[in-house]
Amino acid sequence: MEFFLQQFINAMALGGTYALIAIGLAMIFSVMNLINFAHGELMTIGGYVLFFLLVMGMPFGAALLLSLVAAALAAVAMELVAFRPFRNADIVTMLLTSFAVSSILHVLFQNFIGVRPKAIAVPPAISGALTFGTFNVGVVPLISILASVVSVVALVLFLRTTHVGVAMRAAAQDFRTTQLMGINANAVILAAFAISGLLAGVAGALWIFQRGAVDPVMGVMPLLKAFIAVVVGGLGSLPGAAVGGLLLGTLEVFLRAYLPEGLLPFRDAISLSLVIGIFTFYPHGLFGDADAVR
Amino acid sequence: MNDLSGATKVDTAASGKPLLAIRNLNVHYGPVHAVRRVSIEVPEQSIVALLGANGAGKTSVLTACMGFLPSTAEGLTFAGRSIAGLRTEEIVRSGMTLTPEGRRVFPGLTVAENLAMGGGATAALRARAKVNRERVFDLFPRLRERLNQKAGSLSGGEQQMLAIGRSLMSEPKLLLLDEPSLGLAPNIVDQIFDLIVLLNKTGTTILLVEQNAEVSLDISHTAFVLRGGEVAASGSSAELRGRGNLDGLYFGI
The missing domain is CATH 3.40.50.300 (P-loop containing nucleotide triphosphate hydrolases)
Structure with missing residues (x-):
């Protein structure tokens, strides 16, 4: 039971992190039909900013906060430099653009910062564990769950109560009609990028708390997982992305915990097979609708 | 009416x-x-x-x-x-505002949110949104009753009223x-x-x-x-x- 509870906390922590990345991806897809494969690099950028600020001697909290801002700004810069010129282009053109951005950033990280991981000293208060009687639980998973919940609640409030938030939901349903209302489409898209960058920054920080280092391709694996989560949830659906992320994280953690030793190497294969199983029953994803892709 | x-x-x-x-x-x-x-x-x-x-x-x-x-x-x-x-x-x-063919209300947004989008082009319009919304309700009392309902759940006629009302929000x-x-x-x-x-x-x-x-x-x-x-x-x-x-x-x- 204790083991199960521990694994459950781990599952929610990993799933929550995937969900944050997946929500950012889904958000951009829903407003502009772009699957941003450079989204994972936003995590990495946040990580490097955190690293350099700490090296410069900034207190951890301040450096962390600025690294989130940096991830959001980097997302905005991506939109302005790379995606805006292709605004109404074919979905494949935009997809390839995002691959290009991702590759360029990898090379820049490798050449100007270094291929080797940069260690980030996470304060002991975060890297430690809490003990309740005989029950040990890491602080990082608890922070991950808390951060994911707070981020999602803040996002939902933003989308429901602010003008820009409602405009983003409108744009996700019908972009052309939103423009027809006289609403500044560029502003809505910029806001979507800023928020997705912020979420990626939070996810990146959680990822780094777990691993204690940042390297040039840190964002690749989580992005891939988040992309699967987005597709499982139904392309473009934010609740779908959140559920997809939690589902994928749960699968991964529990397979690692309960699979017999001999099957462990096939963990990803098994979890992806289960995902494919979902598609046989929900071909458009759990929350997707047939004509979500215009 | x-x-x-x-x-x-x-x-x-x-x-x-x-x-x-x-x-x-x-x-x-x-x-x-x-x-x-x-x-x-x-x-x-x-x-x-x-x-x-x-x-x-x-x-x-x-x-x-x-x-x-x-x-x-x-x-x-x-x-x-x-x-x-x-x-x-x-x-x-x-x-100048267009009420598009086929109404094109935002189905997943409430009536209130749809109207807010219609009057969302500038800060000045948003500041007057309350007054403009009352004018729309005077024309379409039905919309007031449906305020918090999703636009997608309205009848065709109500959706058309919403679409026109939404346009009127931009004065x-x-x-x-x-x-x-x-x-x-x-x-x-x-x-x-x-x-x-x-x-x-x-x-x-x-x-x-x-x-x-x-x-x-x-x-x-x-x-x-x-x-x-x-x-x-x-x-x-x-x-x-x-x-x-x-x-x-x-x-x-």
Whole structure:
């Protein structure tokens, strides 16, 4: 039971992190039909900013906060430099653009910062564990769950109560009609990028708390997982992305915990097979609708 | 709706200077020349009907005016100012709004949120949104009852009311209405046309695209008939109505 509870906390922590990345991806897809494969690099950028600020001697909290801002700004810069010129282009053109951005950033990280991981000293208060009687639980998973919940609640409030938030939901349903209302489409898209960058920054920080280092391709694996989560949830659906992320994280953690030793190497294969199983029953994803892709 | 049975137009209108003046507008879809040298004037305070068969280019004219479709024109002026090449949001801010064909309400947003989007173009509009919303509710009391309901759950007629109400939230001087009667029950259609007359009486100029020629000619001051992307006939609505053979005008037979 204790083991199960521990694994459950781990599952929610990993799933929550995937969900944050997946929500950012889904958000951009829903407003502009772009699957941003450079989204994972936003995590990495946040990580490097955190690293350099700490090296410069900034207190951890301040450096962390600025690294989130940096991830959001980097997302905005991506939109302005790379995606805006292709605004109404074919979905494949935009997809390839995002691959290009991702590759360029990898090379820049490798050449100007270094291929080797940069260690980030996470304060002991975060890297430690809490003990309740005989029950040990890491602080990082608890922070991950808390951060994911707070981020999602803040996002939902933003989308429901602010003008820009409602405009983003409108744009996700019908972009052309939103423009027809006289609403500044560029502003809505910029806001979507800023928020997705912020979420990626939070996810990146959680990822780094777990691993204690940042390297040039840190964002690749989580992005891939988040992309699967987005597709499982139904392309473009934010609740779908959140559920997809939690589902994928749960699968991964529990397979690692309960699979017999001999099957462990096939963990990803098994979890992806289960995902494919979902598609046989929900071909458009759990929350997707047939004509979500215009 | 109070006593507005029997749509009658305002006779004092249709005398003003053109609020919207389109001179030799052309729209191309690839190799297809969909709108050819179309010139239309919409006098201030009037209702102008733009009629024609399916595919005659009516919607293209409206969307081109809104800067929503690449087009060329010798002149495209609204309220005395050239709007050629302006972005849609700038055109909406200057006081021209389109209620699109097929209503296009945001189905997943509530009625209140849909209205907020209609009045969301500028901070000044947003500040007056409350007042404007009350005006919309005076016209469409049903919307007040449905305020927190998702727009997608409304009936077709209610959605059309919402679509028009949403447009009114931007305080348009000129309202472009694209097929407001499409797919609605006859009694709802009557309501919508009564409402168009009422809107006009309260100072909104209207350019109305319709399939329903009879009623459109009843309530409009002037009318233009498009055929194959060109203006096939134009004149006062009464005169066009007097000619009788509208099918002939539509199809050139």
